[in-house]
Every structure is written in C-alpha cells, then in structure tokens.
Amino acid sequence: MPMAPPLPDLTGLSLADIAALAAAKKLPPVESWDPAHCGPSAMRIARDGTWFHEGSPIGRMAMVRLFSTILRRETDGTFVLVTPVEKLTIDVEDAPFVAVELKTEGEGEGRSLAFRLNTGDLVMAGPDHGLRFETAALGPIPYLEVRNGLDALIARPVYYELAHLALAESAEPAGLWSGGTFFPMAGTS
Structure with a gap:
C-alpha cells in the first residue's frame, strides 16, 4: 500500500506557497x-x-x-x-481540529498568519477563516474557523506565539491582523 506523501515543512514555504497549497x-x-x-x-x-x-x-x-x-x-x-x-x-469534545503550527509574515495590517492543523491541512487566517478568543475560567481559549462551522482549537504553544506577536505590536485593543482583517484577542463569553 503506498504511503501518504509527507506533509510540507512550513519553515521552508512562503505564505504565498502555503496559500496556494490551502486553496488547491x-x-x-x-x-x-x-x-x-x-x-x-x-x-x-x-x-x-x-x-x-x-x-x-x-x-x-x-x-x-x-x-x-x-x-x-x-x-x-x-x-x-x-x-x-x-x-x-x-x-x-471541543473542536474537531487543532492548530498545531503557525507561520507568520509581515507585521501590522500587512501580516498574514498560516496554520497547520493536526490533520495536515493548511489554513490562512483572514475574512473567511477568522480567529476568536473565548473567555474561560482558566484563561482565553483561542479558535480558528476552518470551514462551514468547523473550528480548530489553537494549541497552547501556538496561542503563546500569537500573544507574543500581539504584545510586540502594541495594538489597542490587543490583537493581530491577518489577510486584511483585525482579530482582537479579548475574549468573548
């Protein structure tokens, strides 16, 4: 039985390459x-x-x-x-996918964020794939919209990367741009 092709390494791909793979x-x-x-x-x-x-x-x-x-x-x-x-x-139990890896290019309004899911799928955050941060007793719970009501829980290490980027940009409110859309990191209940 043939083996599935290996997943592409995000570190060696540009965001344009990742966007093309996701769209294909x-x-x-x-x-x-x-x-x-x-x-x-x-x-x-x-x-x-x-x-x-x-x-x-x-x-x-x-x-x-x-x-x-x-x-x-x-x-x-x-x-x-x-x-x-x-x-x-x-x-x-929570979300059907988990965002396990992040690649970012640019800064401020020109930033683009790409995520790899635990299934190997690639998703570019933007107007069709929003980020949201829900408030919970133990802290914010971050999600990425994957498709048609299916979300990815953003893994804690990836969330920390997002928080670090947001703090470095000092946006008010705290948040990040991707694909021309601003995503505030303030939680929703």
Missing part, C-alpha cells in the same frame, strides 16, 4: 449531501485532536485525514460523518 485542496461537497441519518459512528474526537473508534485511538493518520474530509457540522450543532448514502453522528 479539494474537499468532497458534504454540504450538498443529504442522506438519511444512520445512527452513531462509535467515533469520537478528543479535545487534543485524537480521533477514537470504539474507544481506541485511530493510529493511521491517513484514515484520520480521510474522515476529516467528510466531517460536517449540522444546524443543531452536532457533528456528523457524511457520504452521499449515509450520515453518522460523531462526538466532538
């Missing part, structure tokens, strides 16, 4: 599929981004990547895995 990724048209609901999938996505099936972690990253392409959020807030012929509920 074709996803199935899950929003247009409307099969009957078939029940639970016996799958779960943990807060740390680990995918489980029947209580055991899915060890093959290629399988996780494949399942992530047919993931959809329903209007009632639930998550499903959907194909043209079936729809199965999947439990998601």
Whole structure:
C-alpha cells in the first residue's frame, strides 16, 4: 500500500506557497449531501485532536485525514460523518481540529498568519477563516474557523506565539491582523 506523501515543512514555504497549497485542496461537497441519518459512528474526537473508534485511538493518520474530509457540522450543532448514502453522528469534545503550527509574515495590517492543523491541512487566517478568543475560567481559549462551522482549537504553544506577536505590536485593543482583517484577542463569553 503506498504511503501518504509527507506533509510540507512550513519553515521552508512562503505564505504565498502555503496559500496556494490551502486553496488547491479539494474537499468532497458534504454540504450538498443529504442522506438519511444512520445512527452513531462509535467515533469520537478528543479535545487534543485524537480521533477514537470504539474507544481506541485511530493510529493511521491517513484514515484520520480521510474522515476529516467528510466531517460536517449540522444546524443543531452536532457533528456528523457524511457520504452521499449515509450520515453518522460523531462526538466532538471541543473542536474537531487543532492548530498545531503557525507561520507568520509581515507585521501590522500587512501580516498574514498560516496554520497547520493536526490533520495536515493548511489554513490562512483572514475574512473567511477568522480567529476568536473565548473567555474561560482558566484563561482565553483561542479558535480558528476552518470551514462551514468547523473550528480548530489553537494549541497552547501556538496561542503563546500569537500573544507574543500581539504584545510586540502594541495594538489597542490587543490583537493581530491577518489577510486584511483585525482579530482582537479579548475574549468573548
């Protein structure tokens, strides 16, 4: 069985290269599929981004990547895995993805932020992929909008990188620009 191609190293790519890779990724048209609901999938996505099936972690990253392409959020807030012929509920503890790596170019209004997700997907923050920071008892919880109601929890080390960049720019309110959009880091409840 052929191995999946290695994920590109963000450090060797420009943001233009990353944007082109992100734009080239074709996803199935899950929003247009409307099969009957078939029940639970016996799958779960943990807060740390680990995918489980029947209580055991899915060890093959290629399988996780494949399942992530047919993931959809329903209007009632639930998550499903959907194909043209079936729809199965999947439990998601927080967000279905985790942003695990950051690359930044520019500064101020000219800054661009690119994120790698735990699935290997690349997302450029901007008007179509917003950043938000929710207030919680233990501190802010940062998220990146991935697609159609699916978010990525921003891993704590990546959040610290964002906070460092925001502090260095001294914006008021504290926040960052990416793709021509300003994202305040003040939490929302």
